[in-house]
Structure formats: C-alpha cells, structure tokens
Amino acid sequence: MGLVDKGRMPKPLTSLFNLGRSYSLWVYQWGLACCAIEMGAAFGSPRYDVMRLGVIPLPASPRQADLVVVSGTVTDKMAPAIRRLYEQMPEPKYVISMGSCANCGGPYWDSYSVTKGVDQIIPVDVYVPGCPPRPEALLEGIVLLQQRIKNEDMGARSSSAVVRLSDTSITETPALPGDGLRERIVQRLRDELGDGFVESLVKPGDDVWVRVHPEAWRAAGLALRDALGCESFSFLSAIDWMPSPYGRGEDDPTAPLPERDTEIKQGYTGGSTRMQVFARVTNVVEHFGVTVKADVPDDAPAIDSWTTVYAGANWHEREAHEMFGIEFNGHPDLRNMYLPTEFEGHPLRKDFPLLARMVKPWPGIVDVEPLPGEAQEEAQEEAQQEAQEEGQSNG
C-alpha cells in the first residue's frame, strides 16, 4: 500500500484495486430517524438484497468500514459523535447522506437543535434526496458511489488532508484551519463590545464560546449579525445551573429530600448567576458558528430581547420565558406556548418538581372540561327531561 500512498501505482493495478474496492464495501450505518427504516429495508430485507451489489451491510463498527450511510436527522448534540466515529474509519472511506434531514436539515432546517446537513461535519460523497428516499434510491446512491470508486485516482485521494489514527506522533487534537478564524472572531467581538465582553473559550478543532455582560446582550447580537456576518439564527435558550434537589422518578415524594451537591458550576466560560441565557448563530458564508451566553440576574431574571436583532428569537424567548421564568425586555408578546396561561411555576427550573404527584395541579384539568358539542347535547337532554316531567305532572 506504500505505492498507493505515493500515487505511483501502474494503471492496470489501480483499476484492479478500484474494482475490488467497489464491490467489497463494508457499510456501517448511522440510522437517526424515519429514513433509517428505509435504510433498514434496503440493507436488511431479501426484497432488496444489497449484498448482490457487493455491499456487506451493518457491521456495528467503523473500524472495518469503508462506507457510512447517515440517514435521518442529525442534531448538534449528535454531530461530535458522528465526526468521532468517521475519524475512526480507515482510509479510503466514503459517506452517503440519505434523506433531506441528513442532506440539509430537511423539515427541521430551522430548528434550534438540528445540524443543517451532515456535510457540515464530515465530507459527503453521495447525497440521496427524498423525505424519506425509498430503499431503491439508496441502492442507486451506492451504485453511483461504486462508479466513482472505479474511476478514482488512489494517489490523489490518499494525499488529501486526513488525520491518520495510526500516526502516534499526534498526541493533541490537531488544529483545524477554522481555529485561526475563531480567534479572530473572539478578537472582533472583544473590540466591538469593549467592557461588555467577559470571557471566551476556543476549543481547537471544535467550536467557540463567548460570555458577555448581561447589559451587552443585545449589543452582542447586533455585533454578531452585523460585524461578524452571523445572519443565521440557530437558537436561543437558557440553562438553570442549579443542581436538582430532586431524585429519580421512583423517589418517595413523602420522604425528605436527599442530600445533594448544591454547588453551581456554569460550564464553559463560567458565570456568576444560577441561570444564563445562551444563543447560537452562524455565518453561513464563512462556515462558522458562535455560542454566546450571559448571566441572568438572580433577583430579577430579565435580559434584553433579541427579537429586533433576529426575528427567529421571538418564540425561543417565549419558550425560555415560559420554562425558566426569564423576562425578555422589549419582547412584543411573551404568551405561553405550551402550558395553560394560569400554570404556576417554570418546569425547566431545577427546583420545579417534575413528578405529577408532587406539583400542584393547575386549574382546569382537561378531562373534566366538556368536549366541544358536549355541553349542547347535555342542555338538549336536560330540556327533554324537563319537558317529559312537565308532561307527566300535567297528565
């Protein structure tokens, strides 16, 4: 394989190798949502018989795999794991992105938690469109990939910038080209916000986090949008860093609360209050994102609204208001979205007891309210009964 690495293989040998690689693809799969059912049908059912194409499906390990099929909705939470397992695959390796969600975020492209395409974290060789694609579409994607492999120049592919896991001289996470960019983002924000800039963290090859002063929260949104070109709003939410005083669901609600660690640790870039708001925005041209956060004062949990900076922040702030009890100054309409207006408490605060038997039931439980039309029927029945009784007494 030394010849392969150097790209000096004679052409007949290259053709032979490529033919062998095309028809001995080991696949491991990332089935993440509905598309995974179609992938399962393609890989697991005799109707489609993928092995006739020279594909060995479903070993549950990246270490022998040549190909990974990512099918379904990739979330930002899942993205690092996908990347890690991709890096554990030996070269040469290939990726098929199956379905709209894996291709671009699909129906959830505007969600606060969904990655807008798996190609943001790993290179994709073939995109299979559809929501969901049929199993035949995946088979066609595999055939297209095989055609590509057959014509591949192994030398060119091997010389591409890949991190080889076998290279034991690498002991630290290698810096990606984006790290320099991230340092510049931090510096630019520091320049824009002055004293409003509090703390930052750049993790090599990973991401950037910035903490700003609560009073600079709106200014931070404006700086990110206008000075740094982060025009895409991903999400805004909050965290209550207080450790929950409650135990697991089976705890006896009548028993005294257990002793628990009460120290508040605010995560990346630190903090000094129990609750923080945080938001994620991205620059889709230069392909970077920033997570920005700010302390929310404990005595009066309120912070400026981002609705005039990013329109998409509107319902995210409503949600944070409802779930954490944080006021957003300047928000046009902080109505509840999930809970009844009369609901007391904020369910995502850590001191809110989640067991239904421990919380006060809110007024107006649905099963005692008449269903639509029910009240009318009852009134009719009552009227009929009264008429009958009247008729009997007259008779």
Ligand code: SF4
């Ligand atoms: S593309 Fe459609 S079918 Fe596939 S995971 Fe997304 S929503 Fe489900």
